[in-house]
Amino acid sequence: MEKSKVIPKLFNILLSEKRKEELEKVTLVIAIVSYLIHLLIIFLNIQGVIEIEQKFFKNPIAAIYTPFSFILIFEVFLLVYYLPKSITAYIGKQYEIITLIVIRKIFKDLAYVELDSNWFQNQDDLQFTIDVLTSLILFFVIYLFYRAIRKRDYVSINKLNDKGKNIRKFVLLKQILAIILVPILFVFAFYSLINWGVITANDYSNGILEFSNINNVFFDEFFNILIIIDVLLLLASFFYSDKFYKIIRNSGFVISTILIKISFSSVGLAGNVLIISSVLFGYLILIIHNLYEENALSNES
Numbered sequence: 001m002e003k004s005k006v007i008p009k010l011f012n013i014l015l016s017e018k019r020k021e022e023l024e025k026v027t028l029v030i031a032i033v034s035y036l037i038h039l040l041i042i043f044l045n046i047q048g049v050i051e052i053e054q055k056f057f058k059n060p061i062a063a064i065y066t067p068f069s070f071i072l073i074f075e076v077f078l079l080v081y082y083l084p085k086s087i088t089a090y091i092g093k094q095y096e097i098i099t100l101i102v103i104r105k106i107f108k109d110l111a112y113v114e115l116d117s118n119w120f121q122n123q124d125d126l127q128f129t130i131d132v133l134t135s136l137i138l139f140f141v142i143y144l145f146y147r148a149i150r151k152r153d154y155v156s157i158n159k160l161n162d163k164g165k166n167i168r169k170f171v172l173l174k175q176i177l178a179i180i181l182v183p184i185l186f187v188f189a190f191y192s193l194i195n196w197g198v199i200t201a202n203d204y205s206n207g208i209l210e211f212s213n214i215n216n217v218f219f220d221e222f223f224n225i226l227i228i229i230d231v232l233l234l235l236a237s238f239f240y241s242d243k244f245y246k247i248i249r250n251s252g253f254v255i256s257t258i259l260i261k262i263s264f265s266s267v268g269l270a271g272n273v274l275i276i277s278s279v280l281f282g283y284l285i286l287i288i289h290n291l292y293e294e295n296a297l298s299n300e301s
Contacts, residue, residue: 008175010179011175011179014178015179020078020081024074027074034067035063038057038063042057042059042060061107061110062110064104064107065104068103073185075097076097077182079093080181080185087233088149092146092149094256095142098263098278098279099279102131102135102138103135105131106128106131106135110128112128134275141280145279145286167240169240170236177233188222188225223257227257230250230254234247234251246289248288248289249285249289252281256278256282259275260274260275
């Protein structure tokens with residue numbers, strides 16, 4: 001069977017709409033079960049049946065953090081799912097993931113919030129405020145980003161017929177990369193789970209701390225892979241377009257992903273600033289790219 005037929009067939013097996021819906025249902029079940037387990041641990045801890053000092057396992061609100069972790073893994077799958085469809089939609093999914101990570105962190109922050117008059121002098125209260133503001137800014141910038149994508153799709157529609165063959169080749173390449181990413185995603189997920197289990201078995205308190213900082217367990221490493229994929233897409237784009245503004249757009253998206261990756265190893269305000277900067281940078285790159293593209297279309301007509 002020809003490669004041009006094998007790749008789409010394999011892609012449909014791993015990343016079809018049906019597969020997405022099946023994984024979504026499984027993820028929701030796991031999220032609900034994990035939430036109930038976390039609530040049970042908190043209840044047992046409050047009743048003194050078990051002893052865990054971290055506030056993360058004393059406040060029921062913090063339990064929302066756990067199902068969010070599994071939902072985020074599904075969001076990573078969606079990122080892979082959208083990769084062959086559109087690079088901008090794929091980047092948009094990265095922005096959604098980092099925003100959901102911030103939202104999830106807010107639920108963790110709530111376990112440490114202390115309602116007193118020294119709100120901005122308390123480090124935990126201040127971090128909660130910063131995370132809330134960060135999530136609002138990200139939510140709005142991502143809305144603008146997706147609106148810019150729709151505008152770009154509209155202005156580019158006349159070019160699709162002329163570049164059809166090149167686009168099909170590029171889509172085939174993105175399907176190959178997506179197929180490669182699927183097993184990597186699940187290997188990373190299972191490795192992270194097993195590694196956390198081993199840490200917990202050897203040192204219970206350290207395992208609890210590791211779970212509450214799960215970004216270091218999964219997302220930090222997976223974004224390393226995404227940077228590699230983004231660079232490969234950037235290099236491959238040279239075969240299909242030599243336009244300056246296309247190269248700058250794709251290069252900007254790589255920089256945006258790298259900033260997100262760096263934010264995982266940053267703490268406090270610096271991490272939030274990096275996250276906002278990464279999404280804002282990607283949005284501005286797309287806006288300027290659209291202006292170039294509109295100008296190119298007007299010159300061709």
